[in-house]
Amino acid sequence: MNELVCSRAGCRNAATKRVxxxxxxxxxxxxxxxxxxxxxxxxxxxxxxxxxDFPVTVRDGVPA
Structure with missing residues (x-):
């Protein structure tokens, strides 16, 4: 299974949150x-x- 990674350019860390x-x-x-x-x-x-000025929230977890 592929690990979901951070969306920040150049980052390959595992994602833990949803923005x-x-x-x-x-x-x-x-x-x-x-x-x-x-x-x-x-x-x-x-x-x-x-x-x-974009509406933004941070949620724990990543999509399954």
């Missing part, structure tokens, strides 16, 4: 995008999206 977001200018309110994050990069990815 769930959407771009309200192009996505409907029920559309969610998911980036996977390791513990080292979850704050970076969340802050990157929040700086663009």
């Amino acid at each position: 769930v977001w959407r771009n309200p200018r192009i996505h409907a309110a029920d559309r969610e995008k998911i980036w996977l994050a390791c513990d080292d990069h979850v704050e970076f990815l969340r802050d990157y999206l929040a700086a663009r």
